[in-house]
Amino acid sequence: MIETPYLLFLGDAPDQLAVKVAQGIKDWRPENAVGQFRLEGCKADLGLADMTLREAKAAGAKTLVIGVANRGGVISKAWKKVLVTALEEGFDLASGLHNLLRDEPDLVAVAEATGRSLHDVRVPEVDYPIANGVKRSGKRCLAVGTDCSVGKMYTALAMDREMQARGMKATFRSTGQTGILITGDGVPLDAVVADFMAGAVEWLTPDNDPDHWDLIEGQGSLFHVSYSGVTMALIHGGQPDALILAHEPTREHMRGLPGYSLPGLEALRDMALTMARVANPACEVVAISVNTQAMSEDEAVAYLAETEARMGLPATDPFRFGAGKLVDALAAMG
Amino acid sequence: MIETPYLLFLGDAPDQLAVKVAQGIKDWRPENAVGQFRLEGCKADLGLADMTLREAKAAGAKTLVIGVANRGGVISKAWKKVLVTALEEGFDLASGLHNLLRDEPDLVAVAEATGRSLHDVRVPEVDYPIANGVKRSGKRCLAVGTDCSVGKMYTALAMDREMQARGMKATFRSTGQTGILITGDGVPLDAVVADFMAGAVEWLTPDNDPDHWDLIEGQGSLFHVSYSGVTMALIHGGQPDALILAHEPTREHMRGLPGYSLPGLEALRDMALTMARVANPACEVVAISVNTQAMSEDEAVAYLAETEARMGLPATDPFRFGAGKLVDALAAMG
Numbered sequence: 001m002i003e004t005p006y007l008l009f010l011g012d013a014p015d016q017l018a019v020k021v022a023q024g025i026k027d028w029r030p031e032n033a034v035g036q037f038r039l040e041g042c043k044a045d046l047g048l049a050d051m052t053l054r055e056a057k058a059a060g061a062k063t064l065v066i067g068v069a070n071r072g073g074v075i076s077k078a079w080k081k082v083l084v085t086a087l088e089e090g091f092d093l094a095s096g097l098h099n100l101l102r103d104e105p106d107l108v109a110v111a112e113a114t115g116r117s118l119h120d121v122r123v124p125e126v127d128y129p130i131a132n133g134v135k136r137s138g139k140r141c142l143a144v145g146t147d148c149s150v151g152k153m154y155t156a157l158a159m160d161r162e163m164q165a166r167g168m169k170a171t172f173r174s175t176g177q178t179g180i181l182i183t184g185d186g187v188p189l190d191a192v193v194a195d196f197m198a199g200a201v202e203w204l205t206p207d208n209d210p211d212h213w214d215l216i217e218g219q220g221s222l223f224h225v226s227y228s229g230v231t232m233a234l235i236h237g238g239q240p241d242a243l244i245l246a247h248e249p250t251r252e253h254m255r256g257l258p259g260y261s262l263p264g265l266e267a268l269r270d271m272a273l274t275m276a277r278v279a280n281p282a283c284e285v286v287a288i289s290v291n292t293q294a295m296s297e298d299e300a301v302a303y304l305a306e307t308e309a310r311m312g313l314p315a316t317d318p319f320r321f322g323a324g325k326l327v328d329a330l331a332a333m334g
Numbered sequence: 335m336i337e338t339p340y341l342l343f344l345g346d347a348p349d350q351l352a353v354k355v356a357q358g359i360k361d362w363r364p365e366n367a368v369g370q371f372r373l374e375g376c377k378a379d380l381g382l383a384d385m386t387l388r389e390a391k392a393a394g395a396k397t398l399v400i401g402v403a404n405r406g407g408v409i410s411k412a413w414k415k416v417l418v419t420a421l422e423e424g425f426d427l428a429s430g431l432h433n434l435l436r437d438e439p440d441l442v443a444v445a446e447a448t449g450r451s452l453h454d455v456r457v458p459e460v461d462y463p464i465a466n467g468v469k470r471s472g473k474r475c476l477a478v479g480t481d482c483s484v485g486k487m488y489t490a491l492a493m494d495r496e497m498q499a500r501g502m503k504a505t506f507r508s509t510g511q512t513g514i515l516i517t518g519d520g521v522p523l524d525a526v527v528a529d530f531m532a533g534a535v536e537w538l539t540p541d542n543d544p545d546h547w548d549l550i551e552g553q554g555s556l557f558h559v560s561y562s563g564v565t566m567a568l569i570h571g572g573q574p575d576a577l578i579l580a581h582e583p584t585r586e587h588m589r590g591l592p593g594y595s596l597p598g599l600e601a602l603r604d605m606a607l608t609m610a611r612v613a614n615p616a617c618e619v620v621a622i623s624v625n626t627q628a629m630s631e632d633e634a635v636a637y638l639a640e641t642e643a644r645m646g647l648p649a650t651d652p653f654r655f656g657a658g659k660l661v662d663a664l665a666a667m668g
Binding site for chain 2: 130131132133189190191192193194195197198199222223225226227228229230231232233236237239254256257259260263267271274275278279
């Protein structure tokens with residue numbers, strides 16, 4: 001569990017794309033973002049107040065989050081100076097970088113001396129159990145995709161926001177590094193040892209109120225040969241009551257797999273539902289979330305209408321048109 | 335890669351069941367088993383020559399394999415003395431125990447001083463790649479089960495033996511600790527980090543001659559909620575040409591999961607084949623391997639005949655009736 005709120009470290013980011021983790025925190029948990037810290041030459045700007053470490057500390061920030069991708073996998077000297085000073089001034093550090101904070105001896109030494117924590121969110125910090133398959137109270141929703149990176153995390157976050165606004169009981173449950181930094185906790189599922197994947201998802205989504213929804217962040221795709229095992233563990237460990245199909249209609253092949261075409265929504269529905277009902281016989285496919293960013297608005301509207309008619313399910317793009325239809329589908333389950 | 339042949343350490347095994355790893359080595363790779371080493375009070379016997387470390391060394395043994403489960407998860411003093419002496423006399427050590435050789439400081443110190451290796455086969459020793467899904471040459475066969483522990487490893491080993499006897503090109507590819515100790519190499523798939531599972535299976539089953547068969551050891555079951563992700567990674571990483579359905583007809587619920595009933599062979603066939611064809615559109619389900627050990631011979635024969643008629647596929651119990659039918663099914667694929 002990472003202590004919030006954060007000061008967002010943007011470093012010397014060459015462009016706005018390099019700070020997408022920080023952008024996600026600011027977009028989805030603005031209350032977690034006290035301000036931003038930029039080095040000379042930083043080309044990114046979140047529109048937050050620029051703060052020194054002292055100012056951020058005074059404003060209540062607990063953790064300096066590295067919200068920028070570093071270049072060449074190296075934590076530069078310019079960064080290091082800020083990170084060390086942050087530890088000395090009482091901040092914890094959190095990072096989703098491939099090269100780990102805990103592998104930097106100077107950071108480890110200062111963190112130990114000052115009693116601060118280094119959070120590498122790519123590395124599991126819990127000994128997860130083996131899944132036991134016991135039915136849990138409360139309700140769970142999982143987005144499953146025709147491919148990786150079709151908007152599953154966005155869908156769950158947008159539904160969470162809409163459900164909070166409606167006064168429904170809901171919790172976004174993160175299973176990836178960006179989501180963990182956004183909310184401050186979760187399971188880095190792709191880094192969990194195989195035998196414990198489904199158990200980690202059970203651990204993440206425990207018993208809850210009967211009318212509470214866990215919105216579980218999806219990963220991979222049953223049809224993506226590199227990561228399908230992770231998706232399967234989400235379906236069986238999450239024992240979802242509701243599945244949402246996620247799709248990007250213009251993609252020409254599976255992400256990173258030339259020669260592999262995307263499955264149809266029908267194939268995804270049949271496969272995911274059959275597998276989900278092993279763990280939860282009451283599971284239903286309730287809606288479709290389409291990433292229409294490569295389409296004009298007219299094309300998107302037409303595609304969604306055609307998809308609704310063909311699949312007999314509500315379909316929307318939560319980024320473009322809001323998550324209302326998706327939340328309506330959950331609410332209709334009672 | 336563990337150096338063969340072995341001296342099999344049976345320790346102070348309380349009964350024959352406790353040495354089933356050693357029994358597997360002796361049954362399936364007798365040429366790897368130079369002899370057995372027993373401590374006072376050992377109640378197990380493989381029928382191999384009892385040897386001192388010196389005698390085994392003289393007979394060519396390279397590695398002392400711990401072929402017995404230890405009690406209480408502790409490597410006892412009585413064992414330790416033999417293990418240390420073995421390292422000093424030039425043996426490597428190999429173990430599938432939960433408590434690792436590498437966590438024993440005295441063994442590590444002696445291994446370093448003598449230049450010997452400690453092989454903990456539960457721990458991956460390779461940095462596996464992420465799966466790329468590229469089609470590989472050669473053929474692959476995978477057994478998929480209605481449940482865990484229905485005879486998938488046995489099926490693959492029995493087919494391997496039959497194919498060697500027929501002069502066919504075949505390699506048993508181990509994905510679990512027992513199989514790794516039997517053959518000396520493989521991938522401990524349940525201990526691999528999630529993102530690399532399918533890549534580990536690709537690594538294990540590389541390009542080969544067009545008429546060569548990899549017989550991949552199956553794990554878990556698509557229908558077992560604790561381990562289905564591992565099974566999925568085998569199906570997509572292994573890109574099998576041939577699937578064999580494995581089943582134990584008398585089991586009352588999924589192993590370790592009271593309340594979860596076993597799927598039918600039809601459901602397993604449909605699910606596994608659909609998923610396998612994502613990676614290899616030419617994949618076929620070719621035969622059924624039934625574990626009939628809880629049935630009389632008459633019952634077994636009747637069950638197999640009924641299953642063949644119902645499924646339209648050859649069915650046998652390779653332990654009871656040999657693997658000939660299963661190998662015939664591969665041979666018929668050309």
